[in-house]
Amino acid sequence: MNAPEPAADCLFCKIVAGDIPAEIVHATDTVVAFRDVNPQAPTHVLVVPRSHYETAADVAHWEPSAAADLVIAAAAVAVKEGLGEGYRLVFNTGPAGGQVVPHAHLHVLGGRALGWPPG
Ligand code: 5GP
Numbered sequence: 607m608n609a610p611e612p613a614a615d616c617l618f619c620k621i622v623a624g625d626i627p628a629e630i631v632h633a634t635d636t637v638v639a640f641r642d643v644n645p646q647a648p649t650h651v652l653v654v655p656r657s658h659y660e661t662a663a664d665v666a667h668w669e670p671s672a673a674a675d676l677v678i679a680a681a682a683v684a685v686k687e688g689l690g691e692g693y694r695l696v697f698n699t700g701p702a703g704g705q706v707v708p709h710a711h712l713h714v715l716g717g718r719a720l721g722w723p724p725g
Pocket residue numbers: 617628629640641642643644645652697698704705706707708
């Protein structure tokens with residue numbers, strides 16, 4: 607587990623700080639939700655903790671309330687986006703899990719039928 611450290615070169619820290627633009631759809635004291643630049647579904651939003659942690663497990667270990675806030679914010683996004691039929695939440699973790707950006711982020715996907723198992 608890695609404790610939060612300053613992450614000057616982190617893309618999502620820069621989005622949280624407002625130094626890189628993003629379409630913010632929801633924000634609280636602890637998390638920020640913004641549209642994915644390369645959407646994989648009609649709704650594709652990323653919910654990130656304001657604090658820098660690499661993985662979802664790190665968030666849960668060091669700041670458990672923020673881990674809950676990610677899921678609660680995802681549900682608020684789903685309501686705002688009209689995803690009453692359902693949606694999918696994904697934490698890609700590590701290279702084999704498809705994680706490219708090393709700042710924990712919860713994908714919120716919806717607006718189309720989502721296949722299972724995922725690719
Ligand atoms: P991962 O593969 O790490 O789970 O997901 C990273 C996500 O971040 C990808 O879906 C990718 O499209 C998205 N992404 C990468 N760069 C940017 C960016 O500069 N702005 C936004 N809004 N999304 C980004």
